[in-house]
Amino acid sequence: MVFFRSFSALSKLRSHLVQQSSLNGSVRWLQIQSSSDLDLHSQLKELIPEQQERLKKLKSEHGKVQLGNITVDMVLGGMRGMTGLLWETSLLDPEEGIRFRGLSIPECQKLLPAAKPDGEPLPEGLLWLLLTGKVPTKEQVDALSKELRSRAAVPAHPMTQFATGVMALQVQSEFQKAYEKGISKSKYWEPTYEDSLSLIAQVPVVASYVYRRIYKNRQVIPKNDSLDYGGNFAHMLGFDSPEMHELMRLYVTIHSDHEGGNVSAHTGHLVASALSDPYLSFAAALNGLAGPLHGLANQEVLLWIKSVVNECGKNITTEQLKDYVWKTLNSGKVVPGFGHGVLRKTDPRYMCQREFALKHLPEDPLFQLVSKLYEVVPPVLTELGKVKNPWPNVDAHSGVLLNHYGLTEARYYTVLFGVSRAIGICSQLIWDRALGLPLERPKSVPMECSGCHWRGQRVFQWNGLKITARNQP
Numbered sequence: 001m002v003f004f005r006s007f008s009a010l011s012k013l014r015s016h017l018v019q020q021s022s023l024n025g026s027v028r029w030l031q032i033q034s035s036s037d038l039d040l041h042s043q044l045k046e047l048i049p050e051q052q053e054r055l056k057k058l059k060s061e062h063g064k065v066q067l068g069n070i071t072v073d074m075v076l077g078g079m080r081g082m083t084g085l086l087w088e089t090s091l092l093d094p095e096e097g098i099r100f101r102g103l104s105i106p107e108c109q110k111l112l113p114a115a116k117p118d119g120e121p122l123p124e125g126l127l128w129l130l131l132t133g134k135v136p137t138k139e140q141v142d143a144l145s146k147e148l149r150s151r152a153a154v155p156a157h158p159m160t161q162f163a164t165g166v167m168a169l170q171v172q173s174e175f176q177k178a179y180e181k182g183i184s185k186s187k188y189w190e191p192t193y194e195d196s197l198s199l200i201a202q203v204p205v206v207a208s209y210v211y212r213r214i215y216k217n218r219q220v221i222p223k224n225d226s227l228d229y230g231g232n233f234a235h236m237l238g239f240d241s242p243e244m245h246e247l248m249r250l251y252v253t254i255h256s257d258h259e260g261g262n263v264s265a266h267t268g269h270l271v272a273s274a275l276s277d278p279y280l281s282f283a284a285a286l287n288g289l290a291g292p293l294h295g296l297a298n299q300e301v302l303l304w305i306k307s308v309v310n311e312c313g314k315n316i317t318t319e320q321l322k323d324y325v326w327k328t329l330n331s332g333k334v335v336p337g338f339g340h341g342v343l344r345k346t347d348p349r350y351m352c353q354r355e356f357a358l359k360h361l362p363e364d365p366l367f368q369l370v371s372k373l374y375e376v377v378p379p380v381l382t383e384l385g386k387v388k389n390p391w392p393n394v395d396a397h398s399g400v401l402l403n404h405y406g407l408t409e410a411r412y413y414t415v416l417f418g419v420s421r422a423i424g425i426c427s428q429l430i431w432d433r434a435l436g437l438p439l440e441r442p443k444s445v446p447m448e449c450s451g452c453h454w455r456g457q458r459v460f461q462w463n464g465l466k467i468t469a470r471n472q473p
């Protein structure tokens with residue numbers, strides 16, 4: 001066994017880990033894995049319900065326990081010392097450094113399987129450790145390496161191509177060039193401004209290229225300098241009706257910004273806080289936007305609406321629609337386009353698209369279905385009992401408008417959202433640099449943690465489920 005440097009070293013370490021468990025909760029459930037089960041997925045299937053139970057208990061028994069005060073300094077200071085995240089896989093001690101599932105780096109080097117005797121740990125072994133909290137055998141790591149190899153073929157969604165295109169623009173970053181030359185902090189905002197405006201100007205070109213490349217036989221349409229931003233974008237996509245130009249203007253305007261905490265904006269802000277230039281930061285934001293609970297919901301809505309029509313036909317009754325909504329919920333899925341992390345009433349971005357539809361396409365059958373959903377879904381979600389906002393959001397409406405004017409490829413919709421988001425995210429990035437906002441770095445803790453402290457600030461301690469707050473000397 002390559003990774004067992006010696007049995008006695010291992011048992012010594014094991015007993016050390018048991019001792020450690022009283023000091024650092026996250027190693028409490030760490031075990032040396034038996035070699036019998038090579039399948040990571042089945043290991044997780046076993047572990048997940050156990051941990052879900054722990055989380056539920058933690059929430060119900062200690063949900064109201066305060067973990068500290070939020071000060072203005074913390075908000076202005078990139079969330080320093082603000083415990084705001086649950087992060088199971090590792091814990092960083094300011095003095096001791098990182099522990100992966102409770103194991104320090106030297107311990108990982110001793111315990112994790114290596115490619116050769118006394119060699120460095122295989123990263124696949126660390127992945128296993130992070131996911132399961134257990135040290136894998138060499139056989140388990142080999143099986144995981146094989147699985148990773150079998151998954152390595154690369155497919156590409158339009159959003160992936162778009163994010164890749166934005167990354168390719170990064171070579172021209174003025175900020176990066178200026179930083180390399182040693183630009184002073186007080187001037188950061190200027191090259192950030194240059195990059196941001198260029199990026200905002202160029203994303204419609206990249207996005208329409210992706211569209212034409214995938215769906216229109218690579219026949220790219222050059223920009224038309226006589227048109228405005230939204231009109232030109234519609235033109236490069238291949239849509240030249242005045243209504244579609246109007247729609248694109250409205251679309252780009254309403255999707256541009258939604259304060260800082262949503263996934264794409266927060267990601268862009270977070271990545272930029274490391275002084276990554278606007279291209280790198282915005283490409284990262286796009287990858288957050290591509291998630292189905294965020295920007296990809298616009299794709300999901302149209303596909304879902306079309307699945308309703310496929311199953312129930314065009315003249316669907318209110319009762320049939322209600323049943324379909326329940327069927328979606330009962331199969332463990334969300335109803336896309338409804339609910340919101342912050343809003344507690346109908347999204348005004350939904351309302352202005354509805355007004356657009358009432359003005360330009362009141363007879364469109366999919367618009368009429370969307371209107372019917374506005375009546376049917378909120379009472380059902382309210383009846384479900386746990387949804388904080390049963391009302392429709394921006395994504396519930398956008399697809400049917402685009403579909404009406406011939407932009408029917410739902411898998412492309414989030415790219416349009418992305419073009420618009422460049423405006424909001426890049427505007428804030430300029431301000432981030434102008435205000436000298438710092439590296440963002442909130443504190444994270446695992447469910448089991450003891451002795452958590454941060455730079456002499458008020459700390460808390462929880463051992464298992466016993467939580468006490470105390471002051472750090």
Ligand SMILES: CC(C)(COP(=O)(O)OP(=O)(O)OC[C@H]1O[C@@H](n2cnc3c(N)ncnc32)[C@H](O)[C@@H]1OP(=O)(O)O)[C@@H](O)C(=O)NCCC(=O)NCCS
Pocket residue numbers: 292293294295297329333334335336337338339340341342381386387388389393394395
């Ligand atoms: C947007 C969204 C992610 C907000 O999530 P959130 O802030 O956690 O929302 P809530 O606090 O209301 O969630 C409470 C519960 O209701 C569920 N819920 C919320 N919206 C729901 C919906 N549209 N359909 C079904 N269930 C929903 C949540 O999944 C959660 O269930 P859980 O406790 O079993 O995990 C959520 O409403 C959602 O998934 N909507 C559908 C996707 C969508 O339209 N996204 C675009 C948003 S602009």
